[in-house]
Amino acid sequence: xxxxxxxxDIEYLLEHTELLKENEYIExxxxxxxxxxxxxxxxxxxxxxxxxxxxxxxxxRKDKSLYTVNxxxxxxxxxxxxxxxxxxxxVSADVLRSGDxxxxxxxxxxxxxxxxxxxxxxxxxxxxxxxxxHGSYRRVGESDIQMGKVEVNWELAKQRFASxxxxxxxxxxKKA
Numbered sequence: 086x087x088x089x090x091x092x093x094d095i096e097y098l099l100e101h102t103e104l105l106k107e108n109e110y111i112e113x114x115x116x117x118x119x120x121x122x123x124x125x126x127x128x129x130x131x132x133x134x135x136x137x138x139x140x141x142x143x144x145x146r147k148d149k150s151l152y153t154v155n156x157x158x159x160x161x162x163x164x165x166x167x168x169x170x171x172x173x174x175x176v177s178a179d180v181l182r183s184g185d186x187x188x189x190x191x192x193x194x195x196x197x198x199x200x201x202x203x204x205x206x207x208x209x210x211x212x213x214x215x216x217x218x219h220g221s222y223r224r225v226g227e228s229d230i231q232m233g234k235v236e237v238n239w240e241l242a243k244q245r246f247a248s249x250x251x252x253x254x255x256x257x258x259k260k261a
Contacts, residue, residue, distance in 0.1 A: 125213035131201035142196030206247035
């Protein structure tokens with residue numbers, strides 16, 4: 086999220102679901118059928134923009150307000166997400182840190198809360214699938230928008246410059 090002074094208090098918002106709506110930092114997915122395939126577009130968009138939260142087990146009403154659903158086996162969904170995150174055929178980079186995937190109880194229902202931080206320049210663009218040009222997204226409002234070729238090329242240019250900085254700091258961007 087822009088600047089360190091703006092920190093989204095997801096715990097507070099989840100305690101007050103009447104305040105919760107999808108926006109540039111929050112994406113809700115009911116996930117009743119398991120891990121949604123569209124999760125990787127949102128993951129890419131959050132990582133490439135300002136970061137955000139993906140809430141699995143949370144659905145959206147017609148009035149855009151959010152509510153929790155009875156998510157069966159949230160541990161299985163969380164484990165599936167973490168396993169797929171390590172597969173470079175599914176997504177180009179794992180930008181999560183320890184504790185970024187949690188299972189929480191909200192309104193009596195267990196949900197999966199995934200915090201996606203803004204990716205470092207040496208990892209951007211984060212993209213789904215095998216194509217940087219077809220799988221890179223950015224977040225605009227409550228939508229995941231596919232990045233155009235010019236945007237992707239700009240991120241790749243910044244990545245080439247930043248890669249040397251990442252290596253100097255002891256983090257190889259190709260292994261992330």
